[in-house]
Amino acid sequence: MSMLTRRHLLRRAALSATAVTPAGAALGAVTTAAGATALAGCQTGEDAAPTEPTASSAARLQFPVNFGWGAATSAYQIEGAAKEDGRGESVWDTFSHTPGRIRNGDTGDVAADHYHRYAEDLDLMRDLGLRSYRFSISWPRIQPDGTGAANQRGIDFYRRLVDGLHERGISPMATLFHWDLPQTLQDAGGWESRDVAYRFADYAATVFEALGDRVPVWLTINEPKTVVQNGYLYGHHAPGRQDPDAAYLVAHHLQLAHGLAVQALRADGGTGRIGPAFNLHPCYPADDSPAAAEATRLYDGYENRLYLDSALKGSYPEDVLADLGPTSRMVRGIRDGDLEIISSPVDVLAVQYYTPIYVTANGGTMRRWPTSEASWQQIYPDGMYDILTRVTRDYGPIPLTVTENGLPTPDVLAADGTVEDTGRVTFLRDHLAAAHRAVTDGVPLESFHVWSLLDNFEWAEGYDQRWGLIYIDYPTQRRVLKRSAHWYRQVIADNAV
Ligand code: GCO
Secondary structure (H helix, E strand, O other), X not given: OOHHHHOOOOOOOOOOOOOOOOOOHHHOOOOEOOHHHXXXXXXXXXXXXXXXOOEOOOOOOEOOOOOEEEEEOOHHHHOOOOOOOOOOOEHHHHHHOOOOOOHHHOOOOOOOOHHHHHHHHHHHHHHHOOOEEEEEXXXXXXXXXXXXXXXXXXXXXXXXXXXXXXXXXXXXXXXEEOOOOEHHHHHOOHHHOHHHHHHHHHHHHHHHHHHOOOOOEEEEEEOHHHHHHHHHHOOOOOOOOOOHHHHHHHHHHHHHHHXXXXXXXXXXXXXXXXXXXXXXXXXXXXXXOHHHHHHHHHHHHHHHHHHHHXXXXXXXXXXXXXXXOOOOHHHHHOOOOHHHHHOOOOOOEEEEOOOOEEEOOOOOEEOOOOEOOOOOOEOOOHHHHHHHHHHHHHHOOOOEEEEEOOOOOOOOOOOOOOOOOHHHHHHHHHHXXXXXXXXXXXXXXXXXXXXXXXXXXXXXHOOOOOOOOEEEEOOOOEEEEOHHHHHHHHHHHHOEO
């Protein structure tokens, strides 16, 4: 394992390098259009100017007809009801209940209580005018021990949810795995065990059988890279390991699980579309030196091409394999035929964009832009344009959906019942403007999902960070539309920012 590998960006961990160097020509100021007009249309009627004066034109940016305006969540982050209706335990139950792992000792036991309040949440989605809702299915609700017959009560919950979406004219997009691996499978080796990829395919087949007739878009594994890096390199996510050699074997098994699930849908005769969900980080050299360019290329291999190339081209990037070395567990773990499975044709690619990465000549990282409350997140809307156009350029015209984009802001419920998250409005407007530019330049982007619909359990950060369009007052579980939610409703109504 090279030093470079070890120096990977720590998502959700403090970044040490904070120096801001002058931006190169290609990294000039972000320009966006249309802020003023969009804000004027807000339904609160009291929207002030955005926090930064980025609007350069009053022209509206019209999105394609039928653009899929959406919002996203995941099961463990919102559902709560951790012990109800036969749900088994997941690695995140274990991890969050381990002292010292989560800020303030928070757990997902109750979260946003969505399991009980889903009907109210569905009504809020309808009120926003959402056309697409991306959620995840909790594996331990469907198979409490990770294998065997389906738990009918778990299936029934997602049936009610999906039917409720259809009744409100909202298209369901279901993620099969958003990190809540059944604990029994972790005890049997977790993602280090090749067998778990096959257990995932069985679980996927069970879900397809139960819901395949009513879910038009499936996503297989959410952010395999985050499991690899946060779960196995740095250990601040479940299962809390710090073992680089295990980490990349896990990457291979997650990719294998993805491919097997795609095959399971096809075998089931499913009519739904399916694809992976990758968090992609555009990587830029921190300076003009050849060494920085070279380091950036390898960094990009670990951040992006490891997942994209295997799923979409049927090969792992040579530079990453060489860096891992022939004796690494991953390289030894690749069997004949695996890459054919992993690259089973998909219908859609889900892109999650949060931050760029600037790579230094020695393979470290530095910060160039202001961060959000999440120290790993530099705010750089042009990165959205760069990653979307890059994916289309390098992987062809596969339909794209942005399944996550957003930021945490220091939201406060005011005495008058409002939440003034103007920073979120600015952020989303600027990122949507960048996405629009990508569409104009030929990127086949069909939908965009804000992360997140609701404030929720932000993994190791617990409830400290608020990422939602909708504020959750946790003591009462009251829902309050933030200013950004009102703004987004108008964007959807206008089909424009
Ligand atoms: C991820 C997940 C989400 C996070 C979001 C904010 O990207 O890590 O898909 O569950 O909550 O990204 O960090």
